[in-house]
Amino acid sequence: MACSGLLSNSFIANKCFRPRRHHKLAVPYPRSFSSSRVHLAQNLGISMSMEENGATKQGLDVSRKKLPHVLTVAGSDSGAGAGIQADLKACAARGVYCSTVITAVTAQNTVGVQGVNIVPDEFVAQQLKSVLSDMEVDVVKTGMLPSIEIVKVLQQSLKEFPVRAVVVDPVMISTSGDVLADPSILARFREELLMMADIVTPNLKEASTLLGGMRLETVDDMRRAAKILHSMGPRSVLVKGGDLPESFDAVDVFFDGEEYHELHSPRVKTRNTHGTGCTLASCIAAELAKGSSMLSAVKLAKRYVETALEYSKDIILGNGAQGPFDHFLRLKHNTSTGGTFSGNELFLYAVTDSGMNEKWERPMEVAVKEAIKGGATIIQLREKDAETRKFIETAKACLKICRPYKVPLLINDRIDVALASDADGVHVGQSDMPARVARSLLGPDKVIGVSCKTVEQAHQAWLDGADYIGCGGVYPTSTKANNSTVGLDGLKTICLASKLPVVAIGGINASNAITVLGIGPPNLKGVAVVSTVFDRSSVVGETRKLHSMLTEAVLKAN
Numbered sequence: 001m002a003c004s005g006l007l008s009n010s011f012i013a014n015k016c017f018r019p020r021r022h023h024k025l026a027v028p029y030p031r032s033f034s035s036s037r038v039h040l041a042q043n044l045g046i047s048m049s050m051e052e053n054g055a056t057k058q059g060l061d062v063s064r065k066k067l068p069h070v071l072t073v074a075g076s077d078s079g080a081g082a083g084i085q086a087d088l089k090a091c092a093a094r095g096v097y098c099s100t101v102i103t104a105v106t107a108q109n110t111v112g113v114q115g116v117n118i119v120p121d122e123f124v125a126q127q128l129k130s131v132l133s134d135m136e137v138d139v140v141k142t143g144m145l146p147s148i149e150i151v152k153v154l155q156q157s158l159k160e161f162p163v164r165a166v167v168v169d170p171v172m173i174s175t176s177g178d179v180l181a182d183p184s185i186l187a188r189f190r191e192e193l194l195m196m197a198d199i200v201t202p203n204l205k206e207a208s209t210l211l212g213g214m215r216l217e218t219v220d221d222m223r224r225a226a227k228i229l230h231s232m233g234p235r236s237v238l239v240k241g242g243d244l245p246e247s248f249d250a251v252d253v254f255f256d257g258e259e260y261h262e263l264h265s266p267r268v269k270t271r272n273t274h275g276t277g278c279t280l281a282s283c284i285a286a287e288l289a290k291g292s293s294m295l296s297a298v299k300l301a302k303r304y305v306e307t308a309l310e311y312s313k314d315i316i317l318g319n320g321a322q323g324p325f326d327h328f329l330r331l332k333h334n335t336s337t338g339g340t341f342s343g344n345e346l347f348l349y350a351v352t353d354s355g356m357n358e359k360w361e362r363p364m365e366v367a368v369k370e371a372i373k374g375g376a377t378i379i380q381l382r383e384k385d386a387e388t389r390k391f392i393e394t395a396k397a398c399l400k401i402c403r404p405y406k407v408p409l410l411i412n413d414r415i416d417v418a419l420a421s422d423a424d425g426v427h428v429g430q431s432d433m434p435a436r437v438a439r440s441l442l443g444p445d446k447v448i449g450v451s452c453k454t455v456e457q458a459h460q461a462w463l464d465g466a467d468y469i470g471c472g473g474v475y476p477t478s479t480k481a482n483n484s485t486v487g488l489d490g491l492k493t494i495c496l497a498s499k500l501p502v503v504a505i506g507g508i509n510a511s512n513a514i515t516v517l518g519i520g521p522p523n524l525k526g527v528a529v530v531s532t533v534f535d536r537s538s539v540v541g542e543t544r545k546l547h548s549m550l551t552e553a554v555l556k557a558n
């Protein structure tokens with residue numbers, strides 16, 4: 001049965017949920033005392049017997065590593081910038097499991113909140129019981145608590161199922177100015193919820209509301225607010241200054257009852273700050289779940305928010321004043337290959353050489369642009385002696401040239417430079433980082449090529465998840481000292497055995513390129529050249545000449 005109408009009809013909601021009880025492995029709610037005893041034992045570092053914590057009956061292995069686990073009790077944001085969705089992303093990005101108890105469903109986007117549908121408090125209670133009774137929660141983080149009843153239910157659940165820490169983000173008004181919690185819950189917040197909090201994280205407006213309208217305009221005001229809020233019961237207070245007027249940096253004030261810490265970070269110039277508060281609180285909860293102290297958790301969370309904002313500052317999503325940001329620091333990826341590499345890109349593979357550029361007094365960017373204009377279909381930046389910082393700058397500058405032409409740019413050897421510049425991939429030799437390790441660092445989208453001289457190496461490159469192999473030297477070459485050659489026969493043998501596309505390399509020039517490409521196997525996709533195009537007065541001219549020769553030969557062969 002479909003579970004739609006969850007909010008409007010709690011009867012259906014219950015029905016959707018109940019069948020699990022009839023499932024063979026379904027476990028009824030454990031009695032509260034056993035759950036809190038397990039927690040207590042874990043906190044004290046005592047391992048309980050399998051029989052005692054009920055694991056034997058379920059056939060579970062208690063020696064398994066326990067996942068740090070945050071439960072967020074918050075509202076859903078349909079635009080996924082804040083609320084439950086931000087909490088899930090923040091915890092996942094910080095390597096912590098996150099379960100969710102949904103208190104309200106909001107219709108929301110970058111413009112504002114268009115609607116709020118509050119989940120019935122009995123159903124919030126049911127969600128809380130389901131998770132807390134079974135799933136070994138370390139830290140509870142609260143966000144939007146839209147009614148007094150829901151606050152009450154939460155308090156009762158936390159009494160029944162104690163956790164190691166409670167992070168309270170007193171969400172009341174969204175950054176867009178929409179009211180997310182009824183002002184009547186303020187009293188309940190002040191009287192009870194703050195008492196249970198290990199940390200409370202109000203923004204300026206929320207701190208002011210909790211303090212009966214106190215004006216908060218300076219860092220000193222924030223300090224005063226933190227002190228008064230602390231006297232209401234939470235172990236620590238973080239007053240967030242994201243909205244502090246006329247501040248060049250983003251200042252938050254932390255107070256643990258003894259010491260104040262002003263936490264400063266550069267203020268990122270961006271519209272994409274929707275969900276910063278939820279993210280910060282979730283990240284604090286995540287770090288606490290991993291075992292951090294409160295101050296370290298807060299510092300790390302702040303640094304994480306700043307990093308994500310900086311990364312996402314130019315992202316454009318939605319037409320409103322407040323866009324979401326990218327918790328995984330990955331959305332900006334724009335590869336020339338679009339994540340798919342066919343091998344046809346290898347047709348005319350130009351490998352740069354800074355010595356030759358110096359000789360011809362040609363900056364690297366100019367050499368790359370000329371090669372592309374002449375018809376190069378892929379570029380490899382080979383900088384054996386460049387300083388790292390210079391290499392990254394050069395790679396970034398060359399990427400700007402390659403991207404509009406959709407010509408992939410690979411980095412020779414240096415996975416760090418490829419990562420730092422967001423290049424399209426790397427080419428590694430047999431003594432460089434193994435392709436399998438490079439793959440795990442670069443992820444599935446980037447292109448990885450491996451130099452191979454034998455059938456075994458070609459097979460290993462395939463096993464390691466490479467995209468192509470470079471085979472050679474075909475002929476002796478001056479650009480690589482003491483390089484043994486495989487000759488045309490070796491090239492052919494390796495092509496026939498290789499499951500990956502092949503580019504031939506080593507001593508290839510205008511007079512032998514057609515012979516090389518003509519040896520037959522269909523997975524021989526192209527030739528790689530260095531001096532033939534770059535050790536010349538006109539890079540465009542030489543590349544164009546080679547490109548048209550090769551194209552003609554291929555057309556004739558077909």
Ligand SMILES: Nc1ncnc2c1ncn2[C@@H]1O[C@H](COP(=O)(O)OP(=O)(O)O)[C@@H](O)[C@H]1O
Pocket residue numbers: 175202203204240241242243250251252265266267268269270273275276277278280302305306309
């Ligand atoms: N533009 C910004 N640059 C850097 N950090 C920011 C920026 N805006 C907010 N922050 C930080 O994000 C966190 C959330 O703060 P804030 O936006 O004030 O809370 P909320 O999202 O609850 O309104 C704080 O650590 C704050 O300093």
Ligand SMILES: Cc1ncc(COP(=O)(O)O)c(N)n1
Pocket residue numbers: 074075076077082083084106108143144171173174175176180273274275276277278
């Ligand atoms: C469901 C939900 N929870 C929390 C917030 C606050 O987030 P922000 O202060 O960044 O607008 C929100 N807008 N929506």
Ligand SMILES: [Mg+2]
Pocket residue numbers: 175242273274275276277
């Ligand atoms: Mg904010």
